[in-house]
Amino acid sequence: KLFDWLVFLYEQWKGIDEHAMRVSSTIACSELLLSGATTTTDHCYLYPKNGGNILAADIEGAQTAGIRFHPTRGSMSLSKKDGGLPPDSVVQTESEILADCQRMIEAYHDPAPLAMLRIALAPCSPFSVTLDLMRESVKLAQEYSVLLHTHLAETRDEEMFCMRQFGRRPVDLMEDLGWLRDDVWFAHMVVLSDEDINKLSAAAVGMAHCPSSNMTLGSGIARVTEMKKTNIRIGIAVDGSASNDTSNMIREVRNTMLLQRVHYGADAITAREALHMATMGGASVLGRQGEIGSIEVGKAADLIAFDLDDIAFAGSHADPVAAIVHCAGDRVDFSMVNGEWRVRNGRLVDESIYKLIPEHNRLSKHLTEMA
Numbered sequence: 001k002l003f004d005w006l007v008f009l010y011e012q013w014k015g016i017d018e019h020a021m022r023v024s025s026t027i028a029c030s031e032l033l034l035s036g037a038t039t040t041t042d043h044c045y046l047y048p049k050n051g052g053n054i055l056a057a058d059i060e061g062a063q064t065a066g067i068r069f070h071p072t073r074g075s076m077s078l079s080k081k082d083g084g085l086p087p088d089s090v091v092q093t094e095s096e097i098l099a100d101c102q103r104m105i106e107a108y109h110d111p112a113p114l115a116m117l118r119i120a121l122a123p124c125s126p127f128s129v130t131l132d133l134m135r136e137s138v139k140l141a142q143e144y145s146v147l148l149h150t151h152l153a154e155t156r157d158e159e160m161f162c163m164r165q166f167g168r169r170p171v172d173l174m175e176d177l178g179w180l181r182d183d184v185w186f187a188h189m190v191v192l193s194d195e196d197i198n199k200l201s202a203a204a205v206g207m208a209h210c211p212s213s214n215m216t217l218g219s220g221i222a223r224v225t226e227m228k229k230t231n232i233r234i235g236i237a238v239d240g241s242a243s244n245d246t247s248n249m250i251r252e253v254r255n256t257m258l259l260q261r262v263h264y265g266a267d268a269i270t271a272r273e274a275l276h277m278a279t280m281g282g283a284s285v286l287g288r289q290g291e292i293g294s295i296e297v298g299k300a301a302d303l304i305a306f307d308l309d310d311i312a313f314a315g316s317h318a319d320p321v322a323a324i325v326h327c328a329g330d331r332v333d334f335s336m337v338n339g340e341w342r343v344r345n346g347r348l349v350d351e352s353i354y355k356l357i358p359e360h361n362r363l364s365k366h367l368t369e370m371a
Contacts, residue, residue, distance in 0.1 A: 025061025045074025
């Protein structure tokens with residue numbers, strides 16, 4: 001269950017610092033590159049006391065890997081003693097959060113076409129931030145023309161929390177706070193009513209669909225088959241290794257297709273529809289459908305290639321595009337981001353990244369031993 005999982009991890013996350021974030025970001029972004037992602041976003045909402053400049057370290061890690069990056073300045077301001085879920089050790093005051101949001105935008109956000117780095121603002125969730133912070137984040141995002149992001153309607157626990165604390169269901173609460181907008185994307189969106197979907201569609205919000213995470217935590221099945229017929233912009237996300245156990249984008253695309261089929265039937269989503277969500281869908285969620293997401297003149301040179309002679313694709317000549325999803329190879333053979341090769345012959349071009357794995361394992365062991 002989500003809440004039990006989070007409460008357990010909060011005690012480990014308080015040990016994260018700049019170094020741990022830099023290493024983990026490099027490793028995570030590299031795994032994404034190896035599995036077909038060329039652009040990603042990270043909801044970086046962990047800012048432990050004395051942890052240093054966590055988001056800057058996150059950005060450095062992504063730049064080392066070479067991926068196009070949309071990090072979010074996440075936040076948690078509602079501690080357990082004030083009615084929230086996280087402990088004091090990982091929350092900040094509203095003034096601290098907003099000041100750092102402004103600083104990070106001014107220092108890192110690049111609005112230029114084909115930019116490799118853009119910042120978004122992302123209060124963590126209804127159960128970990130104050131309502132005032134949600135409202136002020138909208139104002140700040142509008143002032144700087146940056147996107148907004150948060151978790152929404154992930155589980156029944158969240159729905160019950162919102163009803164108990166605010167007397168509103170999650171989507172209604174977001175509507176009250178001014179968050180139903182076309183410059184917003186929400187993660188998960190699993191527990192939705194028909195009315196919720198209509199409201200989200202009317203606002204043309206974006207969605208980060210996280211099927212493996214939702215299965216792992218038993219959250220439920222998002223109504224993607226129904227939502228793809230609306231104005232909701234749907235992209236696919238791995239949700240990070242903490243709640244997925246991998247950051248493999250190809251597997252996530254396949255799981256998107258299969259999970260919808262097991263719930264809605266074999267014709268719910270085709271392989272091409274799932275690939276579209278992972279490419280143009282994700283680009284649209286980030287407001288960059290004119291720059292990335294497809295191979296077109298004038299768009300960024302973000303390309304991946306698969307060797308169809310690999311054993312995983314044996315016999316797939318009839319429909320090699322569908323085979324990328326159905327046969328689910330674990331790795332791309334080539335990946336280019338903004339005209340620069342990042343993966344060649346199934347390996348990272350920057351071989352030094354592999355040398356970080358022992359340090360990553362050491363840091364992971366240290367955090368788990370803190371529990």
